[in-house]
Amino acid sequence: MNTPLRVGVAGAGNVGTHLARRLAELGDRVILTGVWSRRPERVRPFLDASVPVTDQPEALMPADIILLAVPDRVIGQVSEIFRPYEVLTAHTSGATPKEALRTERKGLFYPLQSFRKEKPEMNWEDIPVFIDAVRPSDLELLRRLALLTGGEVIPVTPEMQPGLHAAAVYANNFTNALLAASRRIMETQGWDFRLLLPLIRETVARLEEFPPEAVQTGPAVRGDEPTVQTHLSWLKDRNLHDEAALYEAVTRYIIRRLKK
Numbered sequence: 001m002n003t004p005l006r007v008g009v010a011g012a013g014n015v016g017t018h019l020a021r022r023l024a025e026l027g028d029r030v031i032l033t034g035v036w037s038r039r040p041e042r043v044r045p046f047l048d049a050s051v052p053v054t055d056q057p058e059a060l061m062p063a064d065i066i067l068l069a070v071p072d073r074v075i076g077q078v079s080e081i082f083r084p085y086e087v088l089t090a091h092t093s094g095a096t097p098k099e100a101l102r103t104e105r106k107g108l109f110y111p112l113q114s115f116r117k118e119k120p121e122m123n124w125e126d127i128p129v130f131i132d133a134v135r136p137s138d139l140e141l142l143r144r145l146a147l148l149t150g151g152e153v154i155p156v157t158p159e160m161q162p163g164l165h166a167a168a169v170y171a172n173n174f175t176n177a178l179l180a181a182s183r184r185i186m187e188t189q190g191w192d193f194r195l196l197l198p199l200i201r202e203t204v205a206r207l208e209e210f211p212p213e214a215v216q217t218g219p220a221v222r223g224d225e226p227t228v229q230t231h232l233s234w235l236k237d238r239n240l241h242d243e244a245a246l247y248e249a250v251t252r253y254i255i256r257r258l259k260k
């Protein structure tokens with residue numbers, strides 16, 4: 001049996017608290033050396049009492065891996081703290097290349113999920129983790145860790161990373177923005193956005209069985225131009241110009257890419 005991996009978590013925001021919870025669950029396979037937060041008292045309510053929280057980054061050492069779950073803009077600066085230890089540091093950002101780290105042993109440990117620390121349940125078995133590292137032996141360490149946290153483990157190169165993150169932006173951020181537009185339209189009529197939740201759930205549920213192209217419905221894919229024009233006029237008449245522009249852009253995309 002492998003000796004347990006010693007892992008420290010730097011940054012106790014959305015990702016850091018979820019990682020810490022998951023690592024703490026892994027019992028004798030991972031030793032969580034600690035969670036570094038500049039304000040431990042703010043983090044405590046989100047973590048089990050057994051999780052060691054410290055306001056000293058040095059207290060995470062000795063460790064095999066330090067996971068940096070800090071905002072993208074400070075990854076380089078925070079990694080400096082761990083440079084003297086020659087430890088593998090891996091950040092958790094899909095948008096940032098591992099080269100942003102200023103330690104010698106650099107890695108990426110990107111769980112492809114949206115985390116909120118206020119929502120404690122998270123099915124890690126479902127979450128793919130994308131990994132990268134400068135040294136092959138470090139990639140193996142990250143693979144070992146990712147196999148323990150659960151889900152599929154996928155190596156990613158710096159060339160592939162922007163494409164991966166862009167796809168995630170479409171799947172999560174853009175979908176959410178479309179739903180915000182949908183809510184704005186509902187509210188002009190005084191209707192609750194929640195009335196759309198069953199439809200949204202059904203749309204997502206179908207993707208378990210079919211690719212999105214196979215389940216596209218609606219006026220654009222049917223080539224129903226009169227309905228498209230009615231919707232656009234309705235939106236513009238109510239000064240919903242941003243929503244109308246979005247409607248036109250997505251409709252164009254559906255006609256070009258999804259219409260059979």
Ligand SMILES: NC(=O)c1ccc[n+]([C@@H]2O[C@H](COP(=O)([O-])OP(=O)(O)OC[C@H]3O[C@@H](n4cnc5c(N)ncnc54)[C@H](OP(=O)(O)O)[C@@H]3O)[C@@H](O)[C@H]2O)c1
Pocket residue numbers: 010011012013014015016036037038039040043068069070071072074078091092093094095110111112113114115116
């Ligand atoms: N949120 C997501 O769903 C998600 C998903 C995948 C990947 N990511 C990536 O994961 C990383 C963390 O994202 P997040 O959403 O967890 O961010 P977050 O909620 O803002 O948390 C980041 C934490 O970093 C610490 N921090 C902030 N500035 C710092 C500094 N100058 N020095 C040291 N620590 C600092 C803070 O912890 P303390 O105040 O406790 O010290 C803060 O809570 C980012 O790279 C992000 O791109 C996020």
